[in-house]
Amino acid sequence: MFYLSSDAVTDHTFSSLNTLKEEITVHFNNLLQSADEKLTEICKVDKQIWRVLDEEEVECAKRLQMIEKVCDEQIEIIREESEKLKEQIYEYRRELTEQVESYNTELMSKKERLEESCSRVRNWMRESHVTEKLEQRQQMTDVLMNNTDVMVNCPLTRTPVLVHSGKRQVQETHLASIPTSLTLKSKRDVGSQCCSATYIANGDLLVARGMQVRHLDSLGNTGSIAQDGIVNSVLAHQNSVYTLECVEYERIVYQCLPDIHQKAKLFSYSCQNRKISFAAVSDSYIVAHKPDEGKLVLYDFLTKQTRILTPDTKPWDLHFVQDGNLLVLTKSVIPVETLTKYRVDNYQLLTIWTCEDLKNAHRITSDSDGFIYVATTRKTIFIISSDGDKLKEITNDELPKLPGQMSIRGREELVVPTVNEKSAIVFKIDH
Known part of the structure; x- marks a missing residue:
């Protein structure tokens, strides 16, 4: 058997190690060279990216300058146009x-x-002798009211007098003076918000105040009559007083005759909200507002029946004038309201005329001369003729910004309840 000497083994080992070392060195050099190449390539890409970024920055700066220039030009143009x-x-x-x-x-x-x-x-x-002749004309009119419908040419007026015997109404053009201004007479404190007021036969006032009707006499005395619900409207007609009361989701209309402490239910109807409702009364009907549906409930005194009426637009306030026709004030989204006069014929509303462009109109009433008063939320009152023509606009700083349902005694005195000032304001009407 052949055996290597120890020296020979040692020489072979060193030779192998040297070879391995050389291989490692070569491989390491190759890796270093490859890394250098990669770094060189990365540097080139980095330089290229930075060059692109620099170019983009320059381009953005140019665009920003252009935008600022255009903005300055447009601002200058706008400024010049604004000045002009x-x-x-x-x-x-x-x-x-x-x-x-x-x-x-x-x-x-x-x-x-x-x-x-x-x-x-x-x-x-x-x-x-003109006064004597005017009295004779009035006597002639009274005689004609008891006869059949007839057209009479009145010798003292420029237009004919039309007498309707069925409704005992006379429509006549006469020399009535247009209201010119309002003079404050008094402010009657009612202690709470009041949305409706009316004159009764003796000249005293009744005011709707929460769940009470407050009685204000001419001497300054007051008294309160408790009611079953929140009183939305109080009306006086002939020798009767009528109240419209809100009890939960029901509206109830009562008639008080002859004593306001004693009342009888006329009719009721449901309403799905608790917004304030208003009513109006004439010789033949009483009409109440149904705010949840924008409709009217009409009660016929003769038949004791109720009917639902649908005006052209949703009503805001109601009032019967002397000729028995119904005034309906409607509100729109923009603060320009419309006043429409309807004739109730066979339980239908027939339009007679419409008065438009009543800015900020809020409540309506009329006097014994037939003039219509439209109170606004701007401390003004429009005066409208019986034919629907705007005659005048009266301004008074004492008028409330939020007037309630008004009432006029004859042609001399106007009461305006204030919803937000807890008072009823009485004005003298100047002619």
Whole structure:
């Protein structure tokens, strides 16, 4: 057997180690070279990315400058146009102010001439027999009211007098003076919000106040009559008083005759909300508001029956005028309201006329001359003729911003309840 010496084994081992070392060195050098190549490539890509980013930054800066320039130009254009528009507005306002002042001067001149003419007419009437002739005309009208329907040419008026015997109503064009202003007489404190007020036959006031009807006499005395529900509306007609009360989701209309402490239920109807409802009364009917459906409930005094009426638009306030026709005030989304006069015929609403553009209109009533008063939320009252023409707008700082259902005694006195000021304001009507 062949055996290697120890020296030979050692030499072979060192030779193998050297070879391994060389291989490792070569492999390590190869790895270093490969890493250098990769680093070089990464540096090139990095430089390229930074170059692109620099170019994009420069381009963004240019675009930003362009945008700022365009914005500055547009702002300047808008500023110039605004200045021009402002100058136009100032000029228009100046011209409008001059026109208003001119119209006001002209109106004041006409008012003075009219007052002078009225004074001459009154003097002439005192010195003539015109008063006697007017009394004769009234007697003639009273006689015709008891006869069949007839058209009479009245010798003292410019237009004919139409007498309806069936409803005992007379429509007549007469020399009634248009209301010109309101003079504050008194403010009657009622202690709580009041949404409705009415004059009764003796001139005292009844005011709807929560679950009470408050009685205010001319001497300043007060008294309260408790009711079953929240009183939304109190009305006086002929010798009766009517109340519309809200009890939960039911509306009940009562008639009080002859004592307001004693009342009888006329009718009731359901309502799915608790918004304030208003009513109106005439010789033949009483109409109540149904706010959840925008409809009206009509009660016929003769047949004791109720009917549902649907106006052209949702009603806001109601009022019967002297000729027995129904006024309905409607509100819209924009604060421009409409007043419509209806004739109730066979339980149908037939439109007679419509008065539009009543800005911020809120409540309505009428006087014994047939003039219609439309109170707004701007401390003004529109005066409307019986034919639906706007005649005048009266302003008074004492008028409430939120008026309730109003009432007029004859043609001399107006009461306006205040929903948010807890008072009833009484005005003298100037003619």
